[in-house]
Amino acid sequence: MSLSDDVVAVVRVVPSGCVVSYGDIAELLGTSPRVIGHAMATLEVPDLPWWRVVRADGGMADHLIDSAVPHWLEEGIGFADGRVRIRRHRVDLAALADAAESLLGPLPGAGDHQ
DNA sequence: GCCGTGACTCGCA
DNA sequence: CTGCGAGCCACGG
Numbered sequence: 578m579s580l581s582d583d584v585v586a587v588v589r590v591v592p593s594g595c596v597v598s599y600g601d602i603a604e605l606l607g608t609s610p611r612v613i614g615h616a617m618a619t620l621e622v623p624d625l626p627w628w629r630v631v632r633a634d635g636g637m638a639d640h641l642i643d644s645a646v647p648h649w650l651e652e653g654i655g656f657a658d659g660r661v662r663i664r665r666h667r668v669d670l671a672a673l674a675d676a677a678e679s680l681l682g683p684l685p686g687a688g689d690h691q
Numbered sequence: 692g693c694c695g696t697g698a699c700t701c702g703c704a
Numbered sequence: 705c706t707g708c709g710a711g712c713c714a715c716g717g
Contacts, residue, residue, distance in 0.1 A: 580714065599699050609712040610699040617698050619715070627698075638698040 580608060581616035583681055590676035591629045594652045595668040596661055598633045605674050607685025635663035
């Protein structure tokens with residue numbers, strides 16, 4: 578198990594038609610956004626809905642937009658000018674944390690205070 | 692064990 | 705709105 582595996586688990590619990598930012602996932606896992614990016618770039622997970630993970634501004638790496646757009650259309654995720662309307666489709670962070678905790682156990686950045 | 696890389700983020704001009 | 709710079713951390717070589 579690696580942090581990357583946790584990233585996969587979190588991405589998997591993002592509902593269809595919703596998106597989440599790298600920073601959000603990073604916060605749930607108690608790490609930095611770069612780690613999420615590195616994990617996503619490195620891991621090979623065929624069934625991973627990676628297009629639901631976007632940058633904080635709703636944009637995404639240029640070489641991926643072309644592949645992501647069809648998925649956004651398929652899931653009804655609104656976007657314009659290569660950027661999804663993240664403000665509209667961003668999944669609730671608390672709900673995401675709750676779902677992730679069910680699979681991974683207590684998360685560093687989740688409801689567990691202290 | 693050090694170094695570079697990466698699908699990032701934020702602040703400032 | 706755009707662009708630049710620095711911070712950030714895990715992983716492979």
